[in-house]
Amino acid sequence: MTRRVRLIVLAVGGAGLAALLVAACLRLPGFGGTRHPYGDRVVRASLARHTANTIASVNFDQRAFDTLGEMGILFASVLGTVVLLRQTRDERSARPEPEDVALPVRRYALVVLPVALLTGLYVIAHGQLSPGGGFQGGVIAATALHLLYLGADYRALERIRPVGLYEIGDALGACAYLVLGLTGVVAGTSFLANTLLPYGTFNTLSSGGTVPLLNAAIGVEVACAVVVLLARFLDQAVEIEEGSGK
Numbered sequence: 001m002t003r004r005v006r007l008i009v010l011a012v013g014g015a016g017l018a019a020l021l022v023a024a025c026l027r028l029p030g031f032g033g034t035r036h037p038y039g040d041r042v043v044r045a046s047l048a049r050h051t052a053n054t055i056a057s058v059n060f061d062q063r064a065f066d067t068l069g070e071m072g073i074l075f076a077s078v079l080g081t082v083v084l085l086r087q088t089r090d091e092r093s094a095r096p097e098p099e100d101v102a103l104p105v106r107r108y109a110l111v112v113l114p115v116a117l118l119t120g121l122y123v124i125a126h127g128q129l130s131p132g133g134g135f136q137g138g139v140i141a142a143t144a145l146h147l148l149y150l151g152a153d154y155r156a157l158e159r160i161r162p163v164g165l166y167e168i169g170d171a172l173g174a175c176a177y178l179v180l181g182l183t184g185v186v187a188g189t190s191f192l193a194n195t196l197l198p199y200g201t202f203n204t205l206s207s208g209g210t211v212p213l214l215n216a217a218i219g220v221e222v223a224c225a226v227v228v229l230l231a232r233f234l235d236q237a238v239e240i241e242e243g244s245g246k
């Protein structure tokens with residue numbers, strides 16, 4: 001495909017996208033109005049299914065299929081990164097030398113690491129109750145592990161970060177989301193329908209039906225995906241060298 005053809009394809013696609021955005025914006029309600037039909041329906045549905053966090057109700061109940069697409073984008077990104085950043089024939093892996101870390105940095109990182117990790121797990125577990133959820137908590141938990149890289153060295157990080165296990169965890173988190181969705185089909189309702197489990201007592205960990213389970217699956221998938229992504233980039237920056245040694 002020539003450069004001219006690529007530009008034509010880009011222009012046509014951009015024009016189509018612009019037309020859709022303009023059409024969508026023209027149908028939006030007036031700014032600052034008193035009528036908010038979508039917001040009213042969202043809150044009503046969230047309360048009806050005992051999900052205290054309305055955002056979690058949208059993500060894992062009312063629009064759970066959209067969340068599946070977002071998870072698929074992250075999963076595909078991890079897969080692409082693993083393929084593109086794999087070690088090639090003209091590269092070799094060298095053991096990184098330990099770096100001297102300033103004592104205040106070391107102390108801060110090692111003290112904050114368990115706190116940040118627990119915070120991430122808390123955000124995941126309470127996603128249906130308070131702001132946060134699987135996406136946010138997964139990122140916090142994954143990046144918390146990398147404080148060990150700042151507080152100690154790369155070898156210490158490698159010992160608590162077996163990449164193969166996190167790749168399996170990434171796949172299991174994605175599969176768990178799909179299986180939960182298919183369970184609704186098997187039960188005779190619809191894909192990702194929140195009708196399988198009791199909604200529980202409002203504002204408790206067991207409330208929301210399948211929302212906590214889908215949220216947990218996303219948390220596992222996101223945490224493992226971020227760990228794998230950072231691992232591949234760190235390998236390129238720290239371990240992998242060109243065959244010539246440059």
